[in-house]
Amino acid sequence: MKKVLLSVVLIALFSACKRAIIETDLSKMNGYWEITKVEMKEGEDKDYKVNPTVDYIEINGKSGFRQKVMPQLDGTFRTNNLQEQITLTANDGSWFLNYKTAYGTWKEELVELTDSVLVLKNQAELEYHYKKFKPFSKK
Numbered sequence: 001m002k003k004v005l006l007s008v009v010l011i012a013l014f015s016a017c018k019r020a021i022i023e024t025d026l027s028k029m030n031g032y033w034e035i036t037k038v039e040m041k042e043g044e045d046k047d048y049k050v051n052p053t054v055d056y057i058e059i060n061g062k063s064g065f066r067q068k069v070m071p072q073l074d075g076t077f078r079t080n081n082l083q084e085q086i087t088l089t090a091n092d093g094s095w096f097l098n099y100k101t102a103y104g105t106w107k108e109e110l111v112e113l114t115d116s117v118l119v120l121k122n123q124a125e126l127e128y129h130y131k132k133f134k135p136f137s138k139k
Contacts, residue, residue, distance in 0.1 A: 021095050021113050026088060028113050029057045032069070032077075032133035039127040054133045062088040066099070075135050 033055045038046045053068045056077070066084045069077040087098045088110075095110040097120065111127060112119035118130040 020093065021110055023062075023090075025113050026059055026062070026095070028115055029059050029064075029118060032056050032071075032135075033118050033130040034133040035128060036131050037129045039129065041125040055130070057086075059086065059088070064088075071133070071136060073136055 034051050035048045035055070037048060040046070053070050055066055056069045056079075057066045058064045064086045066086055067079060067082060069079045071077055082101075085100045087100070089096050089098060096107050097110060098107045099105060106123065108120040108122050108128075110119075111121050116132045120128045120130075122128070
């Protein structure tokens with residue numbers, strides 16, 4: 001029984017640990033991202049089943065931009081060309097996206113980043129979960 005309990009605790013511990021995001025990982029943000037859910041501070045989730053827009057992110061080094069685009073059935077994207085400028089900074093082992101537009105500035109913490117998952121946390125402690133966008137397939 002003790003071995004089973006120890007195994008369960010070790011598995012939970014290892015699965016809870018996330019790999020630290022290093023500077024070379026930042027380029028994984030490049031591309032189209034579709035929001036899947038927002039985790040509220042109180043633990044509630046708001047799921048997004050259908051998204052009329054996706055976020056296009058382009059990072060080069062420690063700067064870049066994000067803009068909303070609307071996927072079209074023919075595989076193209078429509079946009080209004082409004083971009084949020086991004087500067088990436090590191091602080092105490094965490095990465096932050098510092099945004100700037102003509103209307104204001106804000107920042108989000110980069111919580112998780114893989115080839116297919118992006119999680120950002122804003123200053124209100126809302127966590128935004130994204131997955132890589134898969135374009136509509138032509139049949």
